Amino acid sequence: MPVKIRYFAWMREKTGKAEEIVDLPAGLVTVADVVEWLKGRGPEYGEAFAKPGVVRAALDQTHVKLEASIAGAREIAFFPPVTGG
Amino acid sequence: MAVRVQHEDFDIGAEAARLVAGRTDIGSVVTFTGIVRDGNGGGTIAGMTLEHYPGMTEKELARVEAEARARWPLQASLIVHRVGTLRPGDNIVLVVTASLHRQAAFDAAAFLMDYLKTRAPFWKKELGADGSEQWVEARESDDEAAERWAVSDPPGLTPSRKR
Numbered sequence: 001m002p003v004k005i006r007y008f009a010w011m012r013e014k015t016g017k018a019e020e021i022v023d024l025p026a027g028l029v030t031v032a033d034v035v036e037w038l039k040g041r042g043p044e045y046g047e048a049f050a051k052p053g054v055v056r057a058a059l060d061q062t063h064v065k066l067e068a069s070i071a072g073a074r075e076i077a078f079f080p081p082v083t084g085g
Numbered sequence: 086m087a088v089r090v091q092h093e094d095f096d097i098g099a100e101a102a103r104l105v106a107g108r109t110d111i112g113s114v115v116t117f118t119g120i121v122r123d124g125n126g127g128g129t130i131a132g133m134t135l136e137h138y139p140g141m142t143e144k145e146l147a148r149v150e151a152e153a154r155a156r157w158p159l160q161a162s163l164i165v166h167r168v169g170t171l172r173p174g175d176n177i178v179l180v181v182t183a184s185l186h187r188q189a190a191f192d193a194a195a196f197l198m199d200y201l202k203t204r205a206p207f208w209k210k211e212l213g214a215d216g217s218e219q220w221v222e223a224r225e226s227d228d229e230a231a232e233r234w235a236v237s238d239p240p241g242l243t244p245s246r247k248r
Contacts, residue, residue: 006138008136008138008206008208009136009208009210009220010220058138058141058206061138061140061141061144062141062144063145063204077138077141077206079138079206079208080208080220080223081222081223082202082203082204082205082206082207082208082223083202083207083208083209083220083221083222083223084135084137084166084178084201084202084205084206084207084208084209085119085166085177085178085198085201085202085205085207085227
């Protein structure tokens, strides 16, 4: 099942892309598993995800913790802590 | 009962007037406006760009607004947040709350801002007067401000525990 991955703010700059469609390999269960898999795709991902604890995630446009299950998700977003207002 | 994300500026008076127009069940209106500041004495910030997550932003703002309406008796409310490039002195965000009595309107406006700052997916990048660019880092004080509204906290105790 193809999943859209989106990146915002400096994560978009470090990965060099705002979004991409990926086929996640079977066996990835949580958002954290996706992070580990992405980190193996290239140095730009390693850099974007380098700081543990800083990366926030959303599944289908709802905030989730990295331990959340990705089952059924169509869109996964990664971003730094928000700074609006 | 409305949230908007827009590039254009907003007129605070006109927005508040529109919210109460033709109604006689509103006794209090509170407006909060966030403005781009040039924090360190002036002249160091040329402006900022605000990026957001279209779709999720509107959902989160609506969720925050619904939460406020569940907690306080609000007759009307509005959140407007700007995106794009802004200069020092420009408006960034507007929150308007209307209620029968002032306390609900004051408290709901503070709650909306505190929650919005920690939940709504916006990111600010400061543009320095010297041409530099820097992503604004999230502040711990914003998390603490939002946490004081946590429902698990004993009522009446939370503000005094704030540093």
